[in-house]
Amino acid sequence: MALGELPVRSSSVREGGTVVIVDPDSAHAAAMADAVRALGHAVTITATAAEALASIEREAPDILVLAVTLPDMGGPELARRASLLSTPPDVVLVAERATPEAGLVALEVEAAGVLVKPVNAARAGGLIGRLVERHRRRHEQQEFTEKLRTLSALSGLITSARDTQEVFKALARAATMLLGARLVHVWVDDPRAQVLRVRGTYGLDPEFERPLTEYEVISYGSGMAGGTFTAGRPEFIFGVRTSPRWKNRRLAEAAGLHAYAGLPLMAGDRTLGVLAIVFGERGEFSVEEKELMQRLADHAAFTIVRSEAREQAERDRARLEVLYAVSRRLASVHDVDGVLNAVVNEAARLLGLEAAGIRLLEGEDLVISARTEAAAQLMTRPTLRVGESLSGRVVASGQPLIVEDIEQETVQDPEQRQAALRVGYHAYLGVPLKVGGRAVGVLSVWGRAARSFAPDDVALLSAFADQAAVAFEEARLYAETREREHEATNLARVTAHLASSLQLDRVLDLITWSAKELLRCDAAAVWRYDEGRDGLVAYRASGMPIERISHVVVKPGQGLAGRVLKERKPLWTRQLTRSLQDDAPDASETATALGLQAALAAPIVSGEEAYGVLVVYRRAADDFALREVTLLSTLADHAAIAVRNARLYSETRQREDENAQLYAEASTQRERLGRIFDSTSDGIMFVTQEGRIEAINRQAGDLLGTDSDAMIGGDLLDLLEDRIAEAGAEDGLPLSLRTLFSHTEGGEGDLALPRLKRVLRWVAQPTTEGGGRAVGLTITFQDVTRDREVNQMKTDFVSFVTHQLRTPLSGIKWMLELVADAEIPIDIRSYVADARDASERLINLVNDLLDISRLERGRLEIRPQPTDLGALTASVLEEVAGLVRTHDHRISVTGVDDAPTVIADPQLLRQVVLNLISNAIKYTPRSGEIAIRISGVGDRVRWEIQDNGIGIPRDAQRRLFEKFYRADNVFAVETEGTGLGLYLVRLIIEQFGGRVWCDSEEGRGATFVFTLPNSGVA
Structure with a gap:
């Protein structure tokens, strides 16, 4: 990079900020200006946009405070023009009122703040002060970035340029520009002459460079730079014109020089020269400025070191010529083994020693790569760790290692030292093999006699090792390239075979x-x-x-x-x-x-x-x-x-065969199921969750009085509603069917088709896919017309009998109560009490039969209303509290307080809950556990009771809700029952569009569950 290409920028950070206030309200503008000036910032007040433009074009301010409304131009337009400046200011808007329009204007101009009149002057001053400080920090950051760019460019020049004079000239110029200095000198030590010589100088005014030719050489301790060199530490001196160390007073007076900064150029403990920087009138140097000076001094020192290295390289050229012949031989060998063998043989010959060997780094290990025949007795271990033994220490340090007498070496592993001494070797010299500055191995030579190695010996072997490393690396890369090509070809063949x-x-x-x-x-x-x-x-x-x-x-x-x-x-x-x-x-x-x-x-x-x-x-x-x-x-x-x-x-082949077999079996099974589907006496249909009919057999169509093929794709509920409406029925579709698709649990019930004079019993079960997810319902229909007629006859008979029994039973009960109140013997009183209890049970049985009869005939008066299922359950529990204490049961209740409401007749629903709780108490052994849970599940309300009683056999569960049915195992418990309670529960729950069922395992208790539609009332 040429000298003029360095990007430099002088420091110009202001002590205070500049603010322009544009406001036609002079009093308001003056109040804000006073608050800002109190913070040490310069303020300019203008009343119009034209005046403001003239001001900011002369000198861009840090902050522009402007009213939204100006007499000659809108505030937003003035803000837009200000944003086009090379250093645009931050904008603060002053609005008459806090309105949405003012907010939009602030967003449009990207305002840094908004003030609303009347403005609090102190608050406004504080805001503007903070914005000035932010603007200042941004300005300082930009200057810092420019400095970094300059230093980076200088580093690049130092790295690439070979002319040190050019580098020093550029460095002096950069120091002048970055620090605002008047003159910069780079003095370099000439140790042989014991003087400092100027190698680079730069001044802002070229005329000040000419007198320096009179002082291109100074002795140690002489003048400003000589004193800094002798002191060996940075010096910062003010008032140089009066300092006895300043020699050129005429120059100091003419250039107005005042302050001096001298920084020694250090390389380790060596002082290589001085970077002398002279300033005009100024105050103390900041920490940042001192750090920047030190970095420039470090750059200068690095340049000197590089220059010395190049000079040393020139001096070594003659020595390298000694290696030329060997290098030619190495260059002519292209295989790695050949290069390594040539290296060890020539290394031993160059130093007149008996054995030589090479270890190369493979991963974390040093592996034997070549050795002379004599070295085989010394290099017995195939691998060494880095840092282990003499060879490992060379690689670990990256530096040559000299051992004049192995017998006196205390750091080496005793076993390896004894092994070397046993075969008669005492002297050792090892140098690292480096590629790209990294140690990749070690070249070692051994001598039988103890000897010292001169620096030239080390330098010669190191130079040879460097040449050998390059030759080895070239041969290795060549061999690796050929090897990789060979490997890639063969691996490609293997991969192709894998694919084909x-x-x-x-x-x-x-x-x-x-x-x-x-x-x-x-x-x-x-x-x-x-x-x-x-x-x-x-x-x-x-x-x-x-x-x-x-x-x-x-x-x-x-x-x-x-x-x-x-x-x-x-x-x-x-x-x-x-x-x-x-x-x-x-x-x-x-x-x-x-x-x-x-x-x-x-x-x-x-x-x-x-x-x-x-x-x-x-x-x-x-x-x-x-x-x-x-x-x-x-x-x-x-x-x-x-x-x-x-x-x-x-x-895959096996699965294909299995799938083919499964497909054939599935086809056969499908045909068989199709024949069964069409030939069964029951009607069957498959319905989606939305109620659309997907499949139906012929028998279902016949039972419903329609063509089965025409029903496919139709809506089941619409079809059934039409069938019932055609007959002029008043009741319409049963609630249990109308709510069937609001949940996925299925259901069952009777469907009366008056036009066909037919009653169908339907049962719906969830249809699931392979993963267990419900995808619809399977509904079966059975013609139960004859059964219902017989049941109706039974119901009529029972209704007649119960009506005839109810009056005399009530009379009997009344007479027994009168007798019990009279004075009778104790033994007679016991008989009367038994008779009264028996009559009470008969009356309850008669009442149940009457309720069942009315429900079956649809003549029971039902008053549905929103019912708090939780409160109802709590009321029933209070009623049976005495029975619970008698059996010493423990009852837990969950969900009562926040139970959803349902639409039901409270009296009938109470009968259901009382029946289920009473059964749990009766059929649970003494000191049992009973749990009641109420919860909302989607659009349904779920009520369940779980006990740890005798349980119900699996084959009895399907008949559990039939009239007069009792499971066989209940007779093992001394309790009474008619087999009507659960039947009545089912009739009531289905009447409200719900469903009831039981989950049980004999001997492990039972869980009775019913669900009802949620009323939606909170």
């Missing part, structure tokens, strides 16, 4: 062959886990006959392959036969017979299942690199994909 072939054997054959070729091994095999033999058996092989290894069984956890299967991670060994001797002797013998020494194995894992192991073998006891482990793992993953694909294909 589902034959597992063919794909595994290709994978074993590719593993052998890509890893340059002698053989490869896929070992599959055999559950029957509880071990790994050879399945496919390349490079060796499968018959030679097919008899071997490797148990999980035994040998190399067994451990890989169990641990599910790659492992390798250089001593295969030894690793198999104890755990798998058969495998050890086979490996010995085949001459296999080294092996690398990776698990083949499909999902959570370990299918087997992919193993490659070498007949030489070689090490395996991390790249080879990764490559084999990739091939093992491909093998896992092949296994998974083959299994998926097999499972």
Whole structure:
């Protein structure tokens, strides 16, 4: 970057802000101006937009306070023009009133604040003061950004430029502009002459640069810069014109110089020069300014260090020529092994030593990569950790390591020190192999005799190591490129086979062959886990006959392959036969017979299942690199994909066969069900949740007196309403049917079709899909006309008999009560009480029969109204409290206080609740648990009672709500009953459009539940 390209900007942060107030109300404007001036800000008052424009175009203010209404221009238009300035001010609107229009104007001009008249001057001043401060911080941030850009550009120039004079000139100019200095000098130390020399200078006025030629050299301690250099610390001096250290007084007077800042240029403990900055009249330096000066000084020091480094490089050029011949030899070798072998041999020869070796970094380990024959006695461990042993310390530090006598070395591992001494080696020198500034390995040389290494020896070996690292890196990259191309080609073939072939054997054959070729091994095999033999058996092989290894069984956890299967991670060994001797002797013998020494194995894992192991073998006891482990793992993953694909294909074929069989069976079943559906004597239809008929058999159409095919797709309730209306029936559709689709529980009841002189018994059950979600109802119809006629005859007879019994029974009860009140013997009184109780039970039975008769005939007077089910339940519980105490039961109630209301006859509903609670008390053994729960479920109200009594057999539950029916197990309990209570409960609940049922398991209690429509009344 050229000198003139540096972006610089001088500091110009104002002490106070500037405010322009535009308001035709002069008194109001003056009051605000006084409040703002009190905060130390400059204020200009104008009465018109024209005056304001002239003012802000001369100098952009920080804040523009303007009235919404001006005599010559609208406030919004003035704000818009102000926003076009290079540094637009923040706008504060002054409105006559707080109106929506004023708010919209504020949004339009993006006002920073709004004031409403009459304005509180102090509050307005505070607001404007805060806005000025925010404007100031934004201005300072912009200047800070400009400084960063300048420093960044300067850094780029320092990094790229080779002319230090140009860099120092640019640095001096940047310091002048950034700090507002008059003159800047960069003095650089000349240690041989013991003087400081000017290497860069810049002044705002070019005429002030010329006199500096008289003072291009100063001695240590002389003048301002010489004193700073000697002090070795920053100096800040004011009044330089009177300072005895300032030499050029004429220049100081002419340029008006006043303040001096001198910063030593430091590199570690060395002082390389001085950055001298001279200012005109000014106050103390801020912390920010001092930090900026220090950064500029650091840049100058870095430039000097780079310059010294280049000079040192030139001095080293001659030494590097010594290595030229070796470098040419290295450059002519393109394979990695060849480069490494050439390096170790030449390194030993260059320093006249007996042994040399290289370890390269692979992951966290240093792996032997090359060594002279003599070094094989020293480099016995295949891998070392970084920081371990002498070689590891070189890589960890990134610096050369000299050991003049290993016997005197105390840091080295004692075992390794003794190993070196046993084979007669004492001297050691190790230098890092670096690529891109990062240590990637170590070049080590050993000498039999103890010796010191001169700096030139270290420099020579380091330079050689650097050249070797470059040559090695080039050879490695070349080899890796070729290797990656080869690997990519083979992996592409494997991937193509995976995509095109589902034959597992063919794909595994290709994978074993590719593993052998890509890893340059002698053989490869896929070992599959055999559950029957509880071990790994050879399945496919390349490079060796499968018959030679097919008899071997490797148990999980035994040998190399067994451990890989169990641990599910790659492992390798250089001593295969030894690793198999104890755990798998058969495998050890086979490996010995085949001459296999080294092996690398990776698990083949499909999902959570370990299918087997992919193993490659070498007949030489070689090490395996991390790249080879990764490559084999990739091939093992491909093998896992092949296994998974083959299994998926097999499972898919099996599912297809099963689905075909299921489809055939389903078709047969569908035909069979269709025949049953059409031939059954009951009418059957399937209805959606919305009430639309999806399917109906012929018998249902006949029972309903219509064509079944014509009913499909129609609305069931509309159709039934039409059938009843045609007959002129007054009652209409039963409530139980009209509310059928408001819930998904189903229901049952009778449907009278007067025109057909027919009564149908219907039962609706939820129809569910595979996941259990209700999708509609299955409704069955039975013609019960004859049954209902017989029942009617029975009902009429019972009604007649009960009417005839009711009067004499009442008389008997009255007479018995009179007798009980008379003076009679105690034994006679007991008989009278029994007779009175018996007559009471008969009267209750007669009343139940009469209620049932009226309900069945539709002649019972019903008064439906909103009924508080919770309060009704609480009332019944109070009524039976004595019976509960007699049986020592515990009753819990949930939902009574916030129970929804229902539409029902309170007296009849009370009869239902009393009947169910009484049954729970009677059929629960002493000290039992009874729970009552009331809740809202959608548009229904659910009431349930649960006991831990004797329960109800499953086969009795379907008849439980029939007239006169009692389950067999109730006779084991000493209690009385007629079998009418639950029948009456069902009639009443169905009369109100509800449903009642029981869930029970014999011996484990019972739960009785009824649901009613929610009245919707809170």
